[in-house]
Amino acid sequence: MEKFSLFWIFGFPFLLLLLGRVTTVAAQTQTVAGEQPWPQHRLPAPTDLSQLVSSSAFTVYLPILIVPPPPNPKKGVGVVASPGCTDLQTLQASWYLNWKFFPDSTCTIHEAEKFVPRLRDASMMKFLTPAINSAKASGWLIGFSEPNLSWQANMSPDQGAILWRQIEQAADAAGGIKLVSPSPNQYNPGDADPYGHQWLWAMVDAYRARYGHNPRFDAIGWNIYAKKHSDIKAYLTTRRNEALARGYDVPIWILEYGGECWRSSDNGNTGIMNETTAWFNATPWIGRYAWFANRLTGSQPFAKGWQSCSLIRPNTGLSTELGQTYSKY
Numbered sequence: 501m502e503k504f505s506l507f508w509i510f511g512f513p514f515l516l517l518l519l520g521r522v523t524t525v526a527a528q529t530q531t532v533a534g535e536q537p538w539p540q541h542r543l544p545a546p547t548d549l550s551q552l553v554s555s556s557a558f559t560v561y562l563p564i565l566i567v568p569p570p571p572n573p574k575k576g577v578g579v580v581a582s583p584g585c586t587d588l589q590t591l592q593a594s595w596y597l598n599w600k601f602f603p604d605s606t607c608t609i610h611e612a613e614k615f616v617p618r619l620r621d622a623s624m625m626k627f628l629t630p631a632i633n634s635a636k637a638s639g640w641l642i643g644f645s646e647p648n649l650s651w652q653a654n655m656s657p658d659q660g661a662i663l664w665r666q667i668e669q670a671a672d673a674a675g676g677i678k679l680v681s682p683s684p685n686q687y688n689p690g691d692a693d694p695y696g697h698q699w700l701w702a703m704v705d706a707y708r709a710r711y712g713h714n715p716r717f718d719a720i721g722w723n724i725y726a727k728k729h730s731d732i733k734a735y736l737t738t739r740r741n742e743a744l745a746r747g748y749d750v751p752i753w754i755l756e757y758g759g760e761c762w763r764s765s766d767n768g769n770t771g772i773m774n775e776t777t778a779w780f781n782a783t784p785w786i787g788r789y790a791w792f793a794n795r796l797t798g799s800q801p802f803a804k805g806w807q808s809c810s811l812i813r814p815n816t817g818l819s820t821e822l823g824q825t826y827s828k829y
Contacts, residue, residue: 570594574781575829576616576790577811578756580800582606587794587812588614590819592827595638597755597790599645601631612637616680620645621653625663632674641671642721642755644682648699649692653682657695657702664707664715683721683755686735697722697739704746717748719787723756727768729775732757740785751787754780758792761809769809770825777829791826 571594577587579596584604588596588611595614598604601624603615617634619625621644635641646652647660655663660682671677681700689696700720707715720743726732740752759772773791780786795814798807811823819827 572781572829574786574788576788578790578793579604580793580803581795581814584794585611585614586817590817590827591794591811591823595788595790597642601627601634603634614638616640616642618642618645619667621647622655622659622663625666628666628670632670632677635677636674639676640678640680641667642680642683643667645755646685646723647682648684648687648695648697652685657699658706660703661707661710661715664703665711668716678718679716680719680721680753680755681717683723685723686725701742701746714747717750719751719753720748721753721755724754725756725758725761727760727772729772729779732772732776733779736786752785753787754789756792757789758809761792761803761806763805769822773822773825777826781829
């Protein structure tokens with residue numbers, strides 16, 4: 501009796517407590533029996549994916565980037581003074597030449613493809629290898645500058661043929677280098693030399709006589725200055741037809757052009773620029789063109805009194821009125 505009394509006093513409450521704990525654990529076990537084994541996700545898996553989508557509405561504002569159009573791939577600049585690539589950007593032009601085999605010193609390595617090197621005359625042939633290396637960035641190399649003039653490249657068509665063969669061989673060995681022909685000026689035969697603008701075709705004849713085929717020209721270069729656009733158009737159209745007659749259906753590059761820079765006003769040059777540049781852009785067989793030149797002071801020995809054709813004011817770096825016109829093309 502004493503033991504029974506002690507059980508009811510001390511043991512029975514403990515038993516009830518123990519049974520309550522077991523019941524609680526069993527209930528919890530039944531609650532989670534259908535869930536995934538541990539470890540479980542911190543959040544219960546929704547029965548409907550739509551529960552994951554907030555019913556709130558949000559407005560997202562994205563920035564609008566205004567990117568200027570790329571420069572006209574045809575349009576270039578004859579660079580006679582630094583900083584060439586700064587002026588190129590100011591004038592919205594895509595390429596330049598400087599009558600040298602190395603780029604303007606102020607241009608960065610990232611602007612190398614904008615430069616087209618040139619072997620200006622026979623004295624530059626000793627730099628043929630570095631000229632070829634320089635041409636790898638743009639893929640182009642330009643030949644002699646006005647070889648029909650005694651004060652420019654000054655060589656005979658036969659000499660030009662021999663040197664051109666060397667240029668071809670170096671370009672072929674390097675691979676991927678395209679060649680722009682020498683560019684005579686616009687003089688008629690007998691003006692200042694026997695050949696005039698026909699010098700190039702005389703060189704083609706001399707080359708064929710020596711090597712049995714025409715020289716390789718991937719583009720043909722010409723220089724032209726005139727007071728009237730109609731004269732420029734007629735001149736280049738005739739040269740184009742002469743090229744086709746000799747089997748050269750290749751682009752023409754205008755390596756120098758302008759008005760009568762030596763005596764015309766800024767306004768006079770603006771007229772010739774507007775008409776001629778628009779025609780260049782609209783003519784499929786005009787591959788590239790470059791106005792002469794970026795910074796003309798009027799006192800440079802190669803262009804005395806030509807300041808009216810300058811695109812940039814040398815003392816400020818700002819565009820002239822002519823340069824502002826050019827930048828629109």
